[in-house]
Amino acid sequence: MDGSTNHISIVTLNVNGLNSPIKRHRLVSWIKKTNPTICCLQETHLIGKDIHRLKVKGWEKIYHAHGPRKQAGVAILISNKIDFKTKLIKRDKEGHYILLKGTIHQQDITIINIYAPNNGAATFIKQILLKFKNQIDHNTIIMGDFNTPLSPLDRSSKQKLNKETIELNITINNLDLTDIYRIYQPSSNGYTFFSLMDLTTTSL
Secondary structure (H helix, E strand, C coil): CCCCCCCCCEEEEECCCCCCHHHHHHHHHHHHHHCCCEEEEECCCCCHHHHHHHCECCECEEEEECCCCCCCCEEEEECCCCCEEEEEEEECCCCCEEEEEEEECCEEEEEEEEECCCCCHHHHHHHHHHHCCCCCCCCEEEEEECCCCCCHHHCCCCCCCCHHHHHHHHHHHHCCCCCHHHHHCCCCCCCCCCCHHHHHHHCC
16 A cells, blocks of 8 residues: 555454443543554444544544444444545444445455344345445455354354354355455354453453
């Protein structure tokens, strides 16, 4: 890329609500410490009039999808240190996904940030991928909280993948998408689980 930034780093985080000032402060501190180029958030629990609560110094480009109630909500924050220009934005009216297409230093990029509902997550993600299949290419990055394992290694038990997840994986393969985590971590158990105690002490 042109300019002083030769690479980009993208992080994703389920924040489980940002209506608390303390949690917003912790998010800002985490972003400054992590220092990514792009930050994808899920479960912001913010409605339209509360978008200003996503503001972070040095991150003027904020793209948010929200519903009418304080639930779900996804956001993409882009650092000022890169030259991002917007071409297309598609938002879910319930705040479960946002598609952002643009350029970084004149190179195309498409970011899809998804927060899948707890019930029917695999089918929901499959529908989104098919909905945007014409927008997906080799410059597309899909992130978020999928609420479903994509492989047996992602599960916290030895239970087999269900039919819906198998169909989702077929769709992923047909769209020529690659699970980057599995490329670099082919055999590790990649699931995460937090108890209520963990959430009160370690989550944002």
